[in-house]
Amino acid sequence: MHIRIPAMPEEPLTPNLIPMIDVMFLLLLFFLLGADMAARAEEPLRLARADRAQELPAENDPRFPETVANVHHVAATCASYDAGACREPSHWRASISGRAYTPIELESELAALAATDLAPLDRRSVDARERRAFSRRAVRVRADEQACFGDVRRVVEACGWAGIHRVSLGTELPAAR
Amino acid sequence: MAASSRSDENPVALNVIPMVDVIFCLCVFFMCSFKFKQLEGRLDAWMPKDKGATGPAAQPQELRVALHWDEARAQARLQFGLREIDDARQLAALLREAHADARARGAEHVPLLIDSDPRVPWKHVVEIVNLAKSLQLDDVRFGSSAQER
Numbered sequence: 001m002h003i004r005i006p007a008m009p010e011e012p013l014t015p016n017l018i019p020m021i022d023v024m025f026l027l028l029l030f031f032l033l034g035a036d037m038a039a040r041a042e043e044p045l046r047l048a049r050a051d052r053a054q055e056l057p058a059e060n061d062p063r064f065p066e067t068v069a070n071v072h073h074v075a076a077t078c079a080s081y082d083a084g085a086c087r088e089p090s091h092w093r094a095s096i097s098g099r100a101y102t103p104i105e106l107e108s109e110l111a112a113l114a115a116t117d118l119a120p121l122d123r124r125s126v127d128a129r130e131r132r133a134f135s136r137r138a139v140r141v142r143a144d145e146q147a148c149f150g151d152v153r154r155v156v157e158a159c160g161w162a163g164i165h166r167v168s169l170g171t172e173l174p175a176a177r
Numbered sequence: 178m179a180a181s182s183r184s185d186e187n188p189v190a191l192n193v194i195p196m197v198d199v200i201f202c203l204c205v206f207f208m209c210s211f212k213f214k215q216l217e218g219r220l221d222a223w224m225p226k227d228k229g230a231t232g233p234a235a236q237p238q239e240l241r242v243a244l245h246w247d248e249a250r251a252q253a254r255l256q257f258g259l260r261e262i263d264d265a266r267q268l269a270a271l272l273r274e275a276h277a278d279a280r281a282r283g284a285e286h287v288p289l290l291i292d293s294d295p296r297v298p299w300k301h302v303v304e305i306v307n308l309a310k311s312l313q314l315d316d317v318r319f320g321s322s323a324q325e326r
Contacts, residue, residue: 150295
């Protein structure tokens with residue numbers, strides 16, 4: 001017996017791209033939303049680890065606007081940094097919002113920032129020595145774990161001279177708390 | 178009405194290949210610029226508000242930790258009082274003991290002074306501040322640069 005199978009109409013063999021496009025759109029969306037395109041207040045650096053540090057709040061308290069001051073290593077290649085102790089002063093910078101400052105410039109920049117957020121004049125917020133109001137502004141000092149203590153202390157002291165007394169030290173939290 | 182998927186019935190065919198190319202490029206770009214955020218924390222500190230206002234205050238009994246920088250060996254040395262310290266655990270035990278001792282002698286407020294060489298890496302200072310937090314020593318002070326001068 002001979003069975004005749006009807007010939008199928010010929011269709012071009014093309015891959016179905018629609019699911020692939022869907023997946024790629026999802027990937028694109030994921031990376032797009034995860035990308036950080038904002039102006040960098042936080043320089044990429046290796047923070048010192050402290051398990052007793054508080055986790056940073058998701059949003060800053062609007063009453064106490066925060067400035068991030070970074071003390072970071074700027075040399076592109078440095079064998080001493082890779083070895084764990086770069087003490088070359090020219091390799092270190094103090095910066096705010098991506099702009100590097102000398103110690104004197106840093107002090108005047110912090111003073112200008114502090115002046116924009118002065119606390120109401122009351123007895124507790126006035127520097128008795130210089131009769132000036134303290135600022136509500138907070139400064140978080142993010143320093144590389146290898147930064148010289150002297151450089152970090154200079155930033156903290158500049159905050160004090162600028163009338164900023166809310167200072168916190170940026171640290172890395174252990175991954176598992 | 179069921180839509181037909183046959184291309185000969187759809188006169189306006191969409192060429193998706195260029196779109197796939199562009200999406201691929203965008204994906205690669207964002208993938209390369211993607212960075213996982215480091216989990217950050219902060220150790221709160223408060224600058225003194227009233228220094229100099231009341232004249233020289235009575236020197237409180239303080240716990241003093243000194244950090245020296247050994248240039249030749251490129252490492253920091255810890256000292257508590259006159260005693261050289263080998264590691265943080267030993268320092269923790271000594272601090273705990275000294276703090277309890279000071280409290281037993283009636284000192285309510287015992288500050289911890291970190292007197293460090295300016296060249297000492299910051300991580301060693303943070304380690305001591307962290308240790309002080311764990312021992313509930315809330316008043317941690319840094320030796321100022323004015324003292325060095």
